[in-house]
Amino acid sequence: MIQLKASRCVRSLSRESECNKCELICPTEAIVVAKNPLPAINFSACVGCGACDAVCPNEALFLDDFSSTEFFFNFIEDDGNLISCRKNVPCIASLNIENIISMTLLKKEVVFDMGHCGTCAIAHKCRPEIEKNYEEASYILEAMQSTALIKLEDVKYEKEPSSQEHITNRREFFSKVNLAGVVKTKHAFEKEIQKATDELVEHTLQKSDIALLKQKRITDRRKLFFTALKRVEKPSVYHVIEADELTFTSSKEINSDTCTACQMCYRVCPSGALSSDIKNSKIDFDPFLCIKCHICHDVCEPEAITLSPTYRVKEFFEPEVHSLIKFNVRRCDECNIIFSTNSNERLCYRCKAEEEEARELWGIKGDI
Ligand code: SF4
Ligand code: SF4
Structure with a gap:
């Protein structure tokens, strides 16, 4: 199930933010970005595909049962090069473009198993996203003069999953996984309640989030990208x-x-x-x-x-x-504080605003 780290959502930084990437990609309309600055989530509609996690620029969204960073490390250590929703990821769209490029650079060849898309209920949104990521990653790898490549394949398995085993409904899949341990902790219990509630859950910033808003942070996916680039010619x-x-x-x-x-x-x-x-x-x-x-x-x-x-x-x-x-840095002629300006302005912003207010109030024209 998806979770939101409110302090990382760029909408928490300014009311002017127009970001709604998560809402646009969600295949089940589980995320709604409305008037409230932060996205609201209908947990019962979330199928846990992780596509919103992948498109969120600041890693504000994350799945509680799949981490693309952990997957990155496991995949790099593993001998195989197959990425498949039938094998190791909830959906190939859960992988962000930076991790895709980094993994391909390090593995030299990566295969996306597209064989399940034809029957998948969320393919209408996720398949075009996977193809877009494939195209962008291939374009960048080529521009880097890398011979590493990504292949899209319809992988045939020795034992194809039977129609019953076939995971056509991600929500069902994840609810099976989550319920297997039968809600042992309070945290897990609360999550199960969230999933059972068929309504939008609003998010707000907590006091502890406020300090985090000011912190500049490099995303994990960018750090991995930087590390991968260091390892290639x-x-x-x-x-x-x-x-x-x-x-x-x-x-x-x-x-x-x-x-x-x-x-x-x-x-x-x-x-x-x-x-x-x-x-x-x-x-x-x-x-x-x-x-x-x-x-x-x-x-x-x-x-x-x-x-x-x-x-x-x-x-x-x-x-x-x-x-x-x-910018020009100078002292304000009126209050003496130091301010920066992109013009020959002699007054700081506050004194300038006060002067303009006085002019308006008293109908003054010309110098005061
Ligand atoms: S994509 Fe990320 S930053 Fe943008 S609205 Fe959604 S949670 Fe916030
Ligand atoms: S990361 Fe900084 S520079 Fe880049 S788009 Fe966001 S606000 Fe602008």
Whole structure:
């Protein structure tokens, strides 16, 4: 069954966040992103395919009975190269694109068993997602000049699962697994109750989550990706790839004419890809840390931050921090505090706002 770690959902960082990737991929409409900032989940509708876990940019969703990170390590150590919902994963769509690329780089060849998709009740959403991941991963591997490849196959088993054994209903499968131990702990009991309740469960931030919101965190899948890249040969030539083809990272640009130095984008960035210094005198960007969560775009009122049309493969192997913009740092003429600005403004934001309010109130034109 799926669980939400509220402090990691990018929607908890700003009301402006438009992320609803989990809602869009869920094959049973178990996740609803409505007015409440955080997604609501109908646990009884969740079939435990893990597709939402895979698309969530900040690892906010996780299955309590399958971990893609644990699977990664087991798979790398295992002699086999087959990934199958009939063998080792709840659904191939539960694997995120970064883990797919990392595992393929390390194994040299990975096979996706697509043989069950034809009869699977959730294939309408999950099969196109698996194929999209396959295409993206293959494109990136090729751009890295890697000979590692992914194959889509209809695998024939010596003993095909009988129609009774066939797991066509993931919910039934997981409920069997979970009920096998017959609810031994309070935690397990609560989960069983959640599953039995056919209603949307809202999520809210707890006090303990608030401190976590400010922490910049590199996702586990990014750490594994970085480790895998360290173990393979660098390409002889670094290609430039179409940014549209990349779902898990990006390159950014900032329009210096429209940026107001409000600091929102790098303060809200959950991965630390956007950053500044102690004086707030600049915005730097590390493409390798970016998880393409889009929240920096969502919070930027003047829409000054944009996606670059291309991404350099070099960033994977030799990550570089790019300077996007520099600001003037000066003392406010009115209150003397130090502030940064992208113009010749002499007043800090607070004094400027007060001045504008006074002008409006008293109908003052020209200098005060
Ligand atoms: S995909 Fe992740 S970050 Fe986006 S709304 Fe869902 S839980 Fe939040
Ligand atoms: S740079 Fe923007 S898209 Fe990338 S991780 Fe930070 S907030 Fe998300």
